[in-house]
Amino acid sequence: MMVRYLLAALVAGLIAGVFMSVAQEIKVTPLILHAEEFENVGGAHVEQSLAPRGSSILALADFLNPVTSAHAHEGADGGSLFGLDRLGGTILANLVVGAGYGLILLAAVLLTGIPITAKTGVLWGAAGWLTFQFLPALGLPPELPGFPAVDLADRQVWWIATVLLSAAGLYLLVARSEIWAKVLGVVVLALPHVYGAPQPEIISSDVPALLAAEFAVAALATTAFFWVVLGLLMGAAMDRLEEGA
């Protein structure tokens, strides 16, 4: 029984990952490739591409960053897992992310005791999108390569904290009926944004702002699509498991 639930979540996630790969290839990847053209303007070396020009502070931050800039792009060191090409790597990553979010969604369904069905799948998907995409994006919008940003570890800590607080806040706000829970839910949801995401002091970039805006919308739109597909597939899978049980 246990294995069937885990398998259902895995399969739903993998299928959602395939859908996401297609959506990404159409809406998101072209913008990343376009941005990389600007990113490398004025400095042929990849090393230069991630440090905003003329900023010694950010250059220093980039230097101290545990993730060095050199491996960020094609042709640099690092290299791809299993020798996959760029599209292959993206598809693999989408499958892993899909499976991961599918399993986390299953865990949320089981821990809250709020069932996911074909009917409530969209709502569960919306909750996942809010938790993992939209609410963190309020502080750290989806960024194109070549954008100024502060230390990676700081942003990752803020991102993880925001995801955890958003999940807790949504649970308190939506799943609990007590007044104190709803008030606390709003407070918990607002907390990471009141604290504030780590932001760079210097925000100039070679990448045009129009591209950044298009990218942020495309990233949020495609991930909304991903989460709705994932929610619907999970709901349908759970309906079938319940029938067969």
Add this chain to the structure above:
Amino acid sequence: MANKTIKTHTIGAAGQRITIAVTALIVGAFFIFGAGLANSAVLHDTAHDARHAYGFPCH
């Protein structure tokens, strides 16, 4: 008794449910960490475009 049977059929016994949930959470978080957050050059390069597309903090 009857109530217990129905419960088992709908979502599994409570203990088993928690076991599934925790297993799913740990494995799922491991996948998300590997694809989205892990500080490894090879993982980063492989997942580069997807990391940007999901809005994971990158670079």
